[in-house]
Amino acid sequence: MNSNEKPQWNGCPTRYAAGIVGDKWCFLLLRDVLLHGKRTYREFLASPEGISTNILANRLSKLETLGMLTREADPRKASSVCYFPTQKSKDFLLALVSMMVWATQYDEVTEAPASFAESFSNDPAGTIAWYEAEIDRVDQALRSS
Amino acid sequence: MNSNEKPQWNGCPTRYAAGIVGDKWCFLLLRDVLLHGKRTYREFLASPEGISTNILANRLSKLETLGMLTREADPRKASSVCYFPTQKSKDFLLALVSMMVWATQYDEVTEAPASFAESFSNDPAGTIAWYEAEIDRVDQALRSS
DNA sequence: CTCTCCACTTGCATTTTGCAAGTAATTTAA
DNA sequence: TTAAATTACTTGCAAAATGCAAGTGGAGAG
Numbered sequence: 001m002n003s004n005e006k007p008q009w010n011g012c013p014t015r016y017a018a019g020i021v022g023d024k025w026c027f028l029l030l031r032d033v034l035l036h037g038k039r040t041y042r043e044f045l046a047s048p049e050g051i052s053t054n055i056l057a058n059r060l061s062k063l064e065t066l067g068m069l070t071r072e073a074d075p076r077k078a079s080s081v082c083y084f085p086t087q088k089s090k091d092f093l094l095a096l097v098s099m100m101v102w103a104t105q106y107d108e109v110t111e112a113p114a115s116f117a118e119s120f121s122n123d124p125a126g127t128i129a130w131y132e133a134e135i136d137r138v139d140q141a142l143r144s145s
Numbered sequence: 146m147n148s149n150e151k152p153q154w155n156g157c158p159t160r161y162a163a164g165i166v167g168d169k170w171c172f173l174l175l176r177d178v179l180l181h182g183k184r185t186y187r188e189f190l191a192s193p194e195g196i197s198t199n200i201l202a203n204r205l206s207k208l209e210t211l212g213m214l215t216r217e218a219d220p221r222k223a224s225s226v227c228y229f230p231t232q233k234s235k236d237f238l239l240a241l242v243s244m245m246v247w248a249t250q251y252d253e254v255t256e257a258p259a260s261f262a263e264s265f266s267n268d269p270a271g272t273i274a275w276y277e278a279e280i281d282r283v284d285q286a287l288r289s290s
Numbered sequence: 291c292t293c294t295c296c297a298c299t300t301g302c303a304t305t306t307t308g309c310a311a312g313t314a315a316t317t318t319a320a
Numbered sequence: 321t322t323a324a325a326t327t328a329c330t331t332g333c334a335a336a337a338t339g340c341a342a343g344t345g346g347a348g349a350g
Contacts, residue, residue: 011256013248014176014241015194021244024167031159041328049160052308057329067251079316080327088251095243096159099166102240103158106212106233111156124269186297197339202298224347225296 017095020066025051025059033069034093035131037138039082040074068092075145084139093128162240165211170196170204178214179238180276182283184227185219213237220290229284238273 009019021027028049032038038047044056051059060083063069068089074080101120104112120127154164166172177183177192189201196204205228208214213234219225246265249257265272 010252010254012193013245013252013255013257014173014180016248016252016255017244018169018172018176022167022169022172024163027163027167028159031163035159042326045328048157050308052310053329054309054331055307074327077317077327081329091250092244092247095240095247098240098243099162099237100158102237103161105236107155107158107161109155110158110161112158187295190297195339197341198298199300199340200338222296222348226298 020063020068021092023059025055026063029056029059029063030068030089030092030096033083033085034089034096034135037134039084039138039142040080041083044083075143082142085135090132090135093131094124097128097131165208165213166237166240168204170200171208174201174204174208175213175234175237175241178228178230179234179241179280182279184229184283184287186226186228189228220288227287230280235277235280238276239269242273242276 009015021030028047028051029044032044032047038044041056041060044060045051045053060069060071064071064083067086069083070086072082072084074082097120100112101117104110104117154160166175173192173194173196174189177189183189183192186201186205189205190196190198205214205216209216209228212231214228215231217227217229219227242265245257246262249255249262
């Protein structure tokens, strides 16, 4: 990607979202970061979908460029790297969880418990706030270690 | 795509959603169907992103297979074809609009008016219901013509 | 009976992906 | 102290997906 040329996927909100989330691997990486507490290359690599190493490196750098992740040294081990979600990613939680609720409804072999969709429809804002608090808890613990 | 082999992108709700929406073109076609009232091949082709004819045919058939669209004869002209959104697509509206609100917040050159995000945060359910009513109005008019 | 419109399909060059292997900088273990 | 392992990548290459241009077949209009 030549960083001199601006992508013209702006303007229309759906097109803007498609430019980030309209990619299988970016989508799943956001899940791993926002919902599964994953922060390192190795953890992302271990996800059951089996992303390959070159694609993972490419997408992490794309998500960093897009302002969804920050790349920082791992406080636990200087040679390692952490990818943290930005506020922009965290603000994506509502959309992500909405998609999961929808998927839970239509995936015949869903592994998600009914309680998940239920708690979201009872209190959407509270559910999202809970996820965000979890993220902040994980990241504060990691950063101060 | 060999229809004999089942894709194992089920189980995890995010993975299920990624299998449908984690594709730029499917994503934008859903926008066109759900928010722009587009129903025909020709209308989809005219979208500013410039999908090519083979990809359009491929994605329309994929979305039909996935139960997001139904392919029917155009009531206005028997030789023409209409793609209608199913309930499954319409139920995706909440997630789609959530993404748009998020994109509107972060796209520096968004064309979406502030009133859009505002009305959604004031009354999410009402906003979605309005969109769904619009869709039903369009489709009922089309089907009975 | 020809001409146009519509919804595709086909062929082919280019791009992206997936897989396997390699690498460089630590860090742990013997 | 030195060899082995770990981490985060990069590289090369074959296979698949994409984009573009051109073609096809059926229905309807003139």
